[in-house]
Amino acid sequence: MQWATMFRKEMLESWRNKKWIWVPIVFIILAVMDPISTYYLPEIIQSAGGFPDGTVIELPDYAPAEIMMMSLSQYSTLGVLLVAFLAMNPIAGEKASGVSELILVKPVSYTNYITTKWASLIVLVGVSSTIGLFAGWYYTNILYGNLPFMTWAKGVLFYGLWFLLVISLAILFNTFVSKPGIVVFLTIVSVMLLSLLTQVIGHILTWSPGHLSTYVQELLRTNTISEKLLGTAFTSLALSILLVVLSVYSFRRKQNG
Template identity: 35%
Template sequence: MSQFLTLLQKEILEMWRNYKLVWVPIVFIILGVQEPLSIYYMPQILDSLGGLPEGSIIEIPTPAPAEVLVGGIGQYNMFGFIITILLCMSLVAGEVKSGTAAMILVKPVKHGYFIAAKWVGALLLLWVSFFIGYLVTWYYTGLLFDWVPFDSFLGSFFIEGLWLTFIVTISLVFSSIFSVPGAAGFASAATSIILMLVSSSLSHLLEWSPGMLPSYASIYLVEDSLKGDGVMAVVLTAVILVILLFLAMRVFRKKELAA
């Protein structure tokens, strides 16, 4: 266990030296504040662009607070997804390519601890950044529109966070398989996008798919509850995460032993 904690400490220190602990939360805060501000000031933005007949009045229906938060989740599904892939595609592949992994594994360090430390370190950064950014979305939504119950906010946060965790884990698996970070990033993005598209297209058949989690996060904001299919999607995703994590450990160990 001491090996794992030492490796985790190394990951956190490295994220601090690379300023990831600074710029990733800042990017998520920008994403968080963008949706409520852009919706609230949309009439002024359209008016400043011009091109409308003189004397025309812009009337845009005021959205429900939950709808504003749903739009915020959409920002994280798009841009947060890209940031997560970019952060995680070099988790293992980057260190293998640079030779850092070989130097660490020369010592009596277990391959499982190496992968687990990468996974936990990435999740700590992602969950903290996402919480801060989404909390900003919730705060400005309440300030400019109306307050969404905090328990609804927390429920949607954990469901969407589980989806981002799935992306991290998928990226970790492909980063363990491929030696080139770009290939790992492409494979991770393609797999996640295909899963989302197939799940949304066949939602009546794939209610338990991890690709449905973003939809369930939005539904939770509106209905303030998670029905049976959503609960099963959460449970199934948690099981798949454990399987993927052990798969990453096994693949990385066999790859390193073969080398």
């Protein structure tokens, strides 16, 4: 009962802060930017001028799966940055302002306090990013050809585990420091290090979350869920749960220490 009440409070706060309006809009822009700009690139280049009359600019034919991966690549860069900024404040900001102390004066479970903030971020980012990718899928089907809906849906589901991991990392760093800017920095650095490590010894870390985008690309292209994708999904989910458990432990220790 307490958990549900606190979760509703977090969701209501997100609505009051207009996050349920601007976050989906940003994700939509990220998802449709590449499909639309790539399709109209020849016209854009020609309108810029500087070419002889009769010049024909031809671009390679892109498969629908390749176009969707362009949207996901935007999510992997700017999307991760957006998620880090969204997740920088829920605990660190309340610690800095003293709000968390006022809340925890009441008989509030540390586990409930951490997990409701984690879950509310997952819902906000999950719904918003899915709306964005749906817009990207819509324009992909119109401009480039058909990508089966179920193939798209499976790709979105598996890729969402990457955002889940980023949110879990940010929540953990929220319990370490009270400055939101440092939370963003630590989250981005951790994601970069994970990606770099995966590139360097990816042949060993075949189930590393850093491989998610690569395996999702294979899924979109072949409509086949590989064993490596399932293993990577399991690793990502397990790491996310472990990070949340560590977050509760760290927060409890900080409050009682």
